[in-house]
Amino acid sequence: MKGKYLLIMISLYGIAFYTSTSIHSHQQQTVVVEDAGKLLPTKMKEVKSSHSTKELQKWVKQEKTISIAGMQHSQGGHTVYPYGTLLDMKRYNEILNFNPIEKTITVQSGVTWADIQKKINPYGLSIQVMQSQNIFTVGGALSVNVHGRDIRYGSLIDTVNSFRLLKPDGEIISVSREENSEYFSYVIGGYGLFGVILDVTLHLAEDELYQHRISTMDYQEYEEHFKEKVKNDEHVKMHLARLSVAPKTFLKEMYVTDYVLAENQRKLSRYSKLNEKETVVLPKFMLGMSRYSERGKDVFWETQKKHFQNSNGRYQSRNNVMRSDSTFMEYENANRTEVLQEYFVPVDQFASYIDDLRKVLEKEDLNLLNITIRYVEHDEDAVLSYAKDDMFALVLLINQGRSEKEIKKTEKVIQKMIDVTLDHDGSYYLPYYSYPTEKQLKRAYPRIDEFFEKKRELDPKERFKNLFYEVYSQ
Structure with a gap:
């Protein structure tokens, strides 16, 4: 092309x-x-x-x-x-207004989620939707319409009250679902192509105390677990799963973390202090081993699984669940890099999708390091909505070379994975490298020409x- x-x-x-x-x-x-x-x-x-x-x-x-x-x-x-x-936009980072009674906050687009958490945490409030790390700017998060671990709010567009936009001609306008509404569903998830998001007013949630509930299961059990013990249980507020990429249990074994509303919310004050940094030395070391060794992947999976199983019953505030340490993912190598892919597949098709995905990956040479699974509700507010149904979102971490040859090699495999995803009525996330073909883009996003x-x-x-x-x- x-x-x-x-x-x-x-x-x-x-x-x-x-x-x-x-x-x-x-x-x-x-x-x-x-x-x-x-x-x-x-x-x-x-x-x-x-x-x-x-x-x-x-x-x-x-x-x-x-x-x-x-x-x-x-x-x-x-x-x-x-x-x-x-x-x-990182210097454009003032908090302009905070109304704890109305549970709203207005921030300039260079403000990070960490900045907001520090402001609202003393008032017992939390962000509704954000990424799994808090280092990102609000403007960037709006531009890709993020989603996260929360299973009750959907994607970020659902939590936005309004924003101001600096248009290409220099005019500044206010945008909401009622005012200049034609911009709303294009700018959120619009990848910075319609103007500069200046400031945003967001709805906030109550901070809550959660208790971790850890389960280990075969991938074929996951759909039923999610439907019966997660989605239909109003006490489960957040959810995260990991699918094995280790050779011994490849795309078969899973462990799941459900964040269950604690029975005694009066304990929240004991856990509400914001964690500044997680201890990630051992996980980073183990991930490093898995980059270059199949044996390392098996060891990393078992270590990771035990670590999370040991946290069963642990208490954690909502704000701290949303403060994962991004340094865990830092990677410096002169010849290689790590890229993300994210695929969305309807909940009802998860097991069959994994079977077909496995058939592709078992034949290919792809250094797949991790698969994390979240859930996002059906949402079509954004023109480029990735959630055409209630979806599982699979985030894949891939280690690859930087040469043209390595890029083409990765492209070939990723296009095959996307075809499998699309054949299961799924879609893929747009903020990553342009490996998908134009045909795949139009299948995943039928409103792309519009x-x-x-x-x-x-x-x-x-x-x-x-x-x-x-x-x-x-």
């Missing part, structure tokens, strides 16, 4: 110029920027950052091509475009661009 070849050319071009993450020429300031995937280093005109709304507004009016970034954990070039200007048409209508000069848009919108 034209887009695919363009993506490879851009990547190779960026790599050729890449000597550090900050390169400056004598004639004109330039900088090479890369996202968390480290497969698309891209030479950009400059990076700009400000805490001033007026300055952001001025830049949007002046610059020809703009990309927007928070923590840059999207992995498919969603925050970069060759020779464009990058708006780094999305791109609306983008060009609302941004006729295509001021906001990124590599994701470049690859798929042609």
Whole structure:
């Protein structure tokens, strides 16, 4: 495909110029920027950052091509475009209003979930929906319409009251389901293509005390467990599962953590202090072993399983459940990187889907390190909704090489996995590397053409661009 070849050319071009993450020429300031995937280093005109709304507004009016970034954990070039200007929003990070009575908070888009937790935790309040780590910016989370461990709220779009948007022409508008509503379902999950999200008003939840309930099971038991003991039990508030990638139990054994509302909520005060950092030295070491050894994968799975089984009955506040330490996933290697894929499959098709996925992976050479499973309710508020049904979301961590040969090798396997997912009425998440074909994109997101048409209508000069848009919108 034209887009695919363009993506490879851009990547190779960026790599050729890449000597550090900050390169400056004598004639004109330039900088090479890369996202968390480290497969698309891209030479950009400059990076700009400000805490001033007026300055952001001025830049949007002046610059020809703009990309927007928070923590840059999207992995498919969603925050970069060759020779464009990058708006780094991390300094735009004030908490503007907090109403503990109404359970709402208004924050600028560079505020992180950790910032919000520190503000609201003393008031016994919590975030409704966020990623499994709290390091990410709110603006970035809205742009990819995240979901998390909570099984009662759906995806992030469900928790948004309103936001202000800096449009491509420099105008600032308020957006909600009632005001300028045509923007609402495009901007949330819109990957920064419609303008700059300035600030957001979110609905909050009560902080609660949960007790861990750990179960080990065969993958064929999981659907029934979830339906009967999780979804139909109103006391279960959050849920997380892991599926084995170890050779001895590959895609067969699972362990599940249900976060059950504790009977005595008066104990919450004993557990409500925010944990600053988890102890991750041993898990990081074991994960490191599993990267390079099949035996290491077996040992890691057994160690991981025992660790979680030992936490059965443990008490934890909702806010602390949402503070997983992201340093566990940090990985530095000159020749390799770790990428994510996320596939959504209807709850009723889980077991048959895993059987078909296993048939593919047993024949392929893919260094699969981890599969985490969450649940997300059917949601079609966002134009690019990934939850066409009540879905299990499988997050796959893959270790791969950075060379063109290794990229093509991984692409081949991932396209096969996506075909299996689509054949089971599933979809895949868009914030990751552009391995899927255009045909697969249209199967997973039947409104994608409408999305791109609306983008060009609302941004006729295509001021906001990124590599994701470049690859798929042609």
